[in-house]
Amino acid sequence: MTDRFTAAFLLILAVAYGLHARSFRTNFITDPLGPQAWPIMLAVFLALLASYLLVRPRSDARWPHRIVLLRQLVLVAALVGYALLLDPIGFLAATVLVVAFMALLLGARWWQAGTTGLVSSAALYLLFNSVLGLPLPVGALFGG
């Protein structure tokens, strides 16, 4: 089932990608192929492969349990949140939070998670800021 669904998605992607290629126009001729030909070749090739997969699907992917899936979504959300928080609250605070959060997500106790967050945040700050000489954001909150 999963393979069929993937194949259908790839087929739609190939058509959309190929059709979009037709909009690449230049006013002057640079070479015999121009900007359209290569993407259209790729689209045709992908369409062929996807059609084959549609007719002869192979394996069925084992998707994770709902709880695991939820955890993965939370992990992605945490990483997005980290990227957004990095500038406002600074590297140190944001890293303590995200590392502790990830550790909790992986089954650490709260004090283990807290220690991991504090230690790794400090260690990474030392490594990147002091040893490698990369300025990491101090955070607007702390006047950075």
Next chain:
Amino acid sequence: METLHLLGQGFGVAFQPLNLGLALLGAFAGTIVGALPGLGPANGVAILIPVSFTLGLRPESALILLASVYYGAMYGGRISSILLNIPGDEPAVMTTLDGYPMAKQGRGGSALAISAVASFVGATLATVGLMLFAPLLAKLAIRFGPAEYFALYVMAFSTLSSLTGKNPVKTLIGAVLGLMLATVGLDPGSSIPRYTFGQMKFFEGIDFIVAIVGLFAISEALVFVETLHAGEFIRYKVGRVSARIRDISRSFMTMLRGSVIGFVSGVLPGAGASLGSFVAYTLEKRLVDRDNTFGTGDPRGVAAPEAGNNAAAGGALVPMLTLGVPGSGTTAVLLAMLMSLNITPGPLLFTQHPEVVWGLIASLYLGNIVLLVLNLPLVGLFVRLLSVPGWILMPVVTMVGFLGVYSISHSVFDIFLMIGFGVGGYLLRKLDIPLVPVILGLLLGDDMEVNLRRALNLGNGNWLTLWHSGLSITLWIIALLGLVLPLIFLRRPQHIVDDDPEGMAG
């Protein structure tokens, strides 16, 4: 003589204090990365690329650092295979077959020692091979025109699909997806934007480093969440890490044969280390296993795949340096780094940047000696890493990748793109679409299109120009065989290639 002269210059580069330090550091860090369960060489090198950038290293120094990490990870990979039965990546799978039984019988220390010697023999012979054959191939490659390069790229994808992955169709789908990603940005011929959706950020194309760290490190974190069972860590005792001379001398021929097989399969594009270790093991089993002891803890069953996969790691550097076509996932990551440093691998690399090539070769000789030392007397240090709990390991590894990307771009857009690649990479892995061809496609896409267009331009639009020379015809025939042979030999040994759920062999 010329080789010796150039090698001498290479040692001059390798013995510069900075480069010597980087080789030591890389070997050490690489062994750690390899020893950590579930982290393979491709992953380790991908995470460390941004770090090497931010150090502001010269190209030869950056390559020395990352190639040492690569070799180190190949050595370290055997530790978790032997002691935990958890291979860090696909090539290490074969080492579990006899290594884990040995560990269960209390001969773990002996297995570690023999595999360290085998890794040393394999990696050193491969470095000799690299030194002798790469310049020859580079001389041949000077004669490559656009048509030959286009055929070569097609050949790389076709052999990749036939030699790795259990499903050639899905490998090809991965390759096409990568090639499509490579078309994002300004068209190399006419400079009009393609697939940029009006985003200025996309005009220069998708940053290789952002894509690779996302595909490997972030998707690995998602897999980690899925597979981790909380609280699984035990203390491991290995006993004395030493092997009886008899065991080593008995497996010496095995190591030599494994090295040659590994090197050859490493040179083939796409085949890489997994094929090397697999063929080395099966051949030894046929040749020397008279009492059916393979699979029950035979030292030769540890020596063969370790010599094979370490030799393949060196072999895979040959096409990457001479042709710009990587032979494995990790060399693809190394290629991405060189391209980001504005060094284009290929025949000209040997004449224009001899310090890069020969400095690398000399460093690999030195690195191997360092690795042998690290992996014999000091192996206990790395064994302790096996008991680092996942809830420390995963967040820290993810953060290093994250900060690396942030530190080269300082752009939140790139971070989001990286997370997007991570989620995409996870989905591809779930769908059994391997990641290595995606990365190869992304890396080679531009050159593939440019060479095709250049060839047709030279041939005034006549497609027959792609078959004009004996060299290009040969490449097309190999490409065709790569696609057709798997259809004939469908009863390939499935069990080894099936064990690559991450699709990041070698």
